[in-house]
Amino acid sequence: QNEKELQDVVKQQEEKMLQLIDKSGEVVVLKAEVSELKRLLQRAETEAKVLWEEMRAKEHQGDTAYIQERVMLRREVDKLRLLLVEKEDENTRLTDKY
Numbered sequence: 001q002n003e004k005e006l007q008d009v010v011k012q013q014e015e016k017m018l019q020l021i022d023k024s025g026e027v028v029v030l031k032a033e034v035s036e037l038k039r040l041l042q043r044a045e046t047e048a049k050v051l052w053e054e055m056r057a058k059e060h061q062g063d064t065a066y067i068q069e070r071v072m073l074r075r076e077v078d079k080l081r082l083l084l085v086e087k088e089d090e091n092t093r094l095t096d097k098y
Contacts, residue, residue, distance in 0.1 A: 043075065046078050
């Protein structure tokens with residue numbers, strides 16, 4: 001009877017582990033989705049910022065090539081800022097670790 005109880009406990013533990021594995025897989029997928037959504041939000045905010053600036057300036061109104069270039073440059077600046085923050089975070093983690 002002890003062996004039967006032990007088998008039941010082992011089976012329950014295996015089921016719990018499988019559930020945790022499934023949940024951790026879901027978490028990974030959700031984190032990837034959040035990351036993609038953040039990237040898309042940043043892109044939309046960048047475009048909106050440039051377009052808003054152009055609307056206020058009215059200097060280059062209707063010059064789509066100029067506006068597209070400004071959007072591209074603003075995206076590049078945002079991307080570089082993000083990379084800088086990531087590297088600074090990585091350096092902080094490494095210095096804290098060692």
